[in-house]
Amino acid sequence: MQELTVKVPAEKAGEYRIEIGTDILGSVWAKIESQFGSVGKFVITDANVAKAGHLDKLFSGRDIPIYVISPGESSKNMNTLVSIIEAMENAYLARDTVVIALGGGVVGDIAGFAAAVFKRGVKVVQIPTTTLAQADSAIGGKTGVDSSLSKNAFGAFWHPSAVYIDVATLKTLDDRQYRAGLVESVKHALVADEKFFEFLESNLDAILRRQADILEQVAYQNCRIKAQVVEADPTEKNRRRMLNYGHTIGHAIEWGSGFELLHGEAVAIGIIAAGMIEIEMGLGDSKRLERVRKVLGELGVPVKKPANISKSILIDIIRRDKKSINKWPRFVLIDRIGNVHRREGQWAVEVKQDMVEKVLGKL
Amino acid sequence: MQELTVKVPAEKAGEYRIEIGTDILGSVWAKIESQFGSVGKFVITDANVAKAGHLDKLFSGRDIPIYVISPGESSKNMNTLVSIIEAMENAYLARDTVVIALGGGVVGDIAGFAAAVFKRGVKVVQIPTTTLAQADSAIGGKTGVDSSLSKNAFGAFWHPSAVYIDVATLKTLDDRQYRAGLVESVKHALVADEKFFEFLESNLDAILRRQADILEQVAYQNCRIKAQVVEADPTEKNRRRMLNYGHTIGHAIEWGSGFELLHGEAVAIGIIAAGMIEIEMGLGDSKRLERVRKVLGELGVPVKKPANISKSILIDIIRRDKKSINKWPRFVLIDRIGNVHRREGQWAVEVKQDMVEKVLGKL
Numbered sequence: 001m002q003e004l005t006v007k008v009p010a011e012k013a014g015e016y017r018i019e020i021g022t023d024i025l026g027s028v029w030a031k032i033e034s035q036f037g038s039v040g041k042f043v044i045t046d047a048n049v050a051k052a053g054h055l056d057k058l059f060s061g062r063d064i065p066i067y068v069i070s071p072g073e074s075s076k077n078m079n080t081l082v083s084i085i086e087a088m089e090n091a092y093l094a095r096d097t098v099v100i101a102l103g104g105g106v107v108g109d110i111a112g113f114a115a116a117v118f119k120r121g122v123k124v125v126q127i128p129t130t131t132l133a134q135a136d137s138a139i140g141g142k143t144g145v146d147s148s149l150s151k152n153a154f155g156a157f158w159h160p161s162a163v164y165i166d167v168a169t170l171k172t173l174d175d176r177q178y179r180a181g182l183v184e185s186v187k188h189a190l191v192a193d194e195k196f197f198e199f200l201e202s203n204l205d206a207i208l209r210r211q212a213d214i215l216e217q218v219a220y221q222n223c224r225i226k227a228q229v230v231e232a233d234p235t236e237k238n239r240r241r242m243l244n245y246g247h248t249i250g251h252a253i254e255w256g257s258g259f260e261l262l263h264g265e266a267v268a269i270g271i272i273a274a275g276m277i278e279i280e281m282g283l284g285d286s287k288r289l290e291r292v293r294k295v296l297g298e299l300g301v302p303v304k305k306p307a308n309i310s311k312s313i314l315i316d317i318i319r320r321d322k323k324s325i326n327k328w329p330r331f332v333l334i335d336r337i338g339n340v341h342r343r344e345g346q347w348a349v350e351v352k353q354d355m356v357e358k359v360l361g362k363l
Numbered sequence: 364m365q366e367l368t369v370k371v372p373a374e375k376a377g378e379y380r381i382e383i384g385t386d387i388l389g390s391v392w393a394k395i396e397s398q399f400g401s402v403g404k405f406v407i408t409d410a411n412v413a414k415a416g417h418l419d420k421l422f423s424g425r426d427i428p429i430y431v432i433s434p435g436e437s438s439k440n441m442n443t444l445v446s447i448i449e450a451m452e453n454a455y456l457a458r459d460t461v462v463i464a465l466g467g468g469v470v471g472d473i474a475g476f477a478a479a480v481f482k483r484g485v486k487v488v489q490i491p492t493t494t495l496a497q498a499d500s501a502i503g504g505k506t507g508v509d510s511s512l513s514k515n516a517f518g519a520f521w522h523p524s525a526v527y528i529d530v531a532t533l534k535t536l537d538d539r540q541y542r543a544g545l546v547e548s549v550k551h552a553l554v555a556d557e558k559f560f561e562f563l564e565s566n567l568d569a570i571l572r573r574q575a576d577i578l579e580q581v582a583y584q585n586c587r588i589k590a591q592v593v594e595a596d597p598t599e600k601n602r603r604r605m606l607n608y609g610h611t612i613g614h615a616i617e618w619g620s621g622f623e624l625l626h627g628e629a630v631a632i633g634i635i636a637a638g639m640i641e642i643e644m645g646l647g648d649s650k651r652l653e654r655v656r657k658v659l660g661e662l663g664v665p666v667k668k669p670a671n672i673s674k675s676i677l678i679d680i681i682r683r684d685k686k687s688i689n690k691w692p693r694f695v696l697i698d699r700i701g702n703v704h705r706r707e708g709q710w711a712v713e714v715k716q717d718m719v720e721k722v723l724g725k726l
Contacts, residue, residue, distance in 0.1 A: 001382065001383065001384040001387070002382075002383040002384070002579060002582075002583045003381065003382050003383070004380070004381045004383075004583070004586050004587060004590055005378050005379070005380055005381075006378060006379050006380075006381060006502060006522075006526075006590040006593065006594065007376065007377075007590075007594045008376060008377040008378060008379070008504070008522050008594075008597060009376055009597060010373050010374060010375055010376040011373060011374035012373055013370065013371060013373040014370075014371040015369060015370045015371060016368070016369050016371070017367070017368050018366065018367045018368070018369060019364065019365075020364065020365040020366070020367075021364040021365070024364070078441055081441075082510065085510055085516055085517060086510055086511065086512055086516075089510060089512045089513060089516055089683060090512070092683060092687070092690045094685075094686075094687050094688050094690075095685060095686065095688075096688060116519065117480070117507075117517045117518060117519055118517070119515075119516065119518070119685040120505070120507065120515070120518040120598075120685070121519065121520065121598075139369060141371070142483070144480075144483065147445065147448055147449055147452060148449065149449055149452045149453070150452060152482075152483070153448055153449075153452055153482065154448060154480045155480060155483040156479065156480055156483055156484065157483055157484065159371050216365060219365075220365045220367070223367050223369075224367060227367055227369040227370075230369065231369065231371075234371060234372060235483075235484075319455060320452060320455060322457075322458060322483070323458065324455070324457050325457050325458075325459060326457075327455045327457075
């Protein structure tokens with residue numbers, strides 16, 4: 001018997017810049033060129049984003065290989081990933097390639113994952129164009145695609161090398177998507193910043209009118225909150241779990257609806273469910289829940305479980321949750337607006353299955 | 364315009380143990396249990412390994428979820444990966460799962476990649492059962508699957524958490540695979556250790572008789588050489604490229620043969636091609652090339668390009684190589700046995716396309 005030990009050296013710390021502005025898309029390509037030089041580039045976007053004219057603004061006449069996916073979560077699968085990678089191979093792209101994700105959460109997740117696995121990893125730049133992606137998915141390095149059984153069953157932690165947020169791209173977003181994506185801002189406020197929650201309450205009209213200066217402030221606060229959490233716990237060992245507030249039940253409802261509901265819409269229902277669990281557990285009262293319900297109501301997102309998704313299906317989906325240990329996940333709860341309830345240092349805590357079933361019955 | 368910087372913290376250094384022995388398979392499961400505890404486990408193997416009885420030895424009656432792939436490189440694709448991930452989901456496995464790869468290079472590559480992407484990454488233990496995997500693919504963290512256009516087009520660097528090498532598993536390996544896998548040992552000797560090359564020359568008979576004590580020594584030297592290189596450069600920025608000796612042309616021949624040739628057989632031809640390029644470039648002479656050809660000849664692997672693979676097809680495949688920059692890769696060459704030729708600090712150097720074409724014409 002012989003033994004050897006192989007050392008895996010530490011990976012160096014890194015950092016990336018997020019730039020937030022209005023009508024900046026036309027100047028982003030020059031910035032990418034100056035950051036990365038004349039290496040191969042590959043743009044991934046979806047048909048809606050292309051139709052809205054954002055792609056033309058980004059390129060302004062340049063000839064760059066591109067892959068356009070069909071809009072919507074149903075594209076976020078391994079078939080699309082395989083097509084993307086083979087298109088990259090057909091463009092003879094090398095390991096120094098920079099993938100550029102222009103679009104919403106689906107584009108960002110799949111493009112980030114393509115970058116993570118193409119030839120064992122190339123760089124990615126995120127240019128989010130939806131309220132959801134600007135608030136959440138474009139930063140933090142979570143990438144992935146769905147399997148036929150669950151969301152993000154395939155994935156990797158793969159940080160972007162730069163993020164450009166142009167709030168002017170939100171002007172062309174359809175109303176339902178626009179509103180649904182704002183739910184992630186509400187989530188950030190609920191878990192991390194009461195002042196930001198008050199800002200959202202008082203500026204809802206301006207936000208819904210898509211007033212640029214207010215949208216820049218919202219984007220900045222979202223990025224600030226998310227960056228703080230992600231820096232402390234990039235691979236979600238503990239603290240980062242707080243960002244899953246409303247998501248455990250939310251993901252299950254999104255999946256159970258067959259993606260009839262948008263991610264943000266399902267998370268809104270999940271946030272209400274979390275509030276109901278908090279009341280059951282003595283961590284909150286109905287007054288606080290009503291305050292949350294009011295904001296979500298004004299955003300025009302659903303706050304009740306659709307009747308056609310059965311409790312038993314939701315329970316089965318929850319058991320498959322990525323965060324499940326012994327087939328049951330822990331839940332993120334708050335004890336006041338802006339503060340996550342922690343137990344024994346854990347940011348996600350035990351909630352018995354029968355209590356979740358009870359809440360799902362009333363949701 | 365507003366800006367933020369997101370810090371990506373350093374990843375801590377790690378290490379993993381390689382244990383080498385004869386007839387140790389029966390005691391490996393207890394070691395895995397003691398290292399990882401009672402978390403979920405999932406075994407990936409192939410039909411040949413199961414048939415050879417190795418799986419029974421590993422399990423000795425335990426009931427563990429398992430996925431058996433068809434033997435051979437043609438299984439190493441995204442369809443198999445998707446089936447594996449969905450089988451893991453159906454077993455309700457969580458993020459604390461340990462994937463156990465029992466088999467050759469294909470099993471190790473695909474199981475390692477499955478571990479890298481399942482729920483954004485779980486642990487993997489490699490138990491290589493072939494000369495190829497024990498010498499090379501089970502250590503170093505390269506994982507991946509092929510696309511329809513090239514080898515390992517999808518992949519990740521994902522280090523194992525432990526490696527167990529039982530040279531007794533080699534006894535059941537079919538002769539052609541056994542011999543082909545030994546080519547990686549020849550490669551290690553050529554790029555890193557003249558004494559090991561002499562050891563191989565003088566012990567070829569014992570090696571081909573599969574004499575356990577000699578095989579343990581071969582395994583140990585392979586692991587020692589590979590570990591040293593991988594520790595210095597885990598993600599192949601430069602020095603690790605030396606392990607691609609014979610592989611750039613070798614991969615192209617393997618691919619161009621439609622996998623009629625085994626990996627090691629194709630690499631043997633690639634090593635001869637590298638030797639011919641070295642002569643063209645004044646880095647070697649025909650005496651050294653004959654010494655290499657003699658060892659490979661005694662292993663019984665091919666040392667000439669099959670006539671049915673055209674030069675132009677090989678050139679196109681080489682242009683798609685992962686290491687290509689501007690559609691042409693650099694080549695690893697040696698200037699004496701045990702020493703890689705470096706130019707300006709680079710471990711892979713420029714070789715003009717017409718010189719490669721000339722050598723392919725004579726190969």
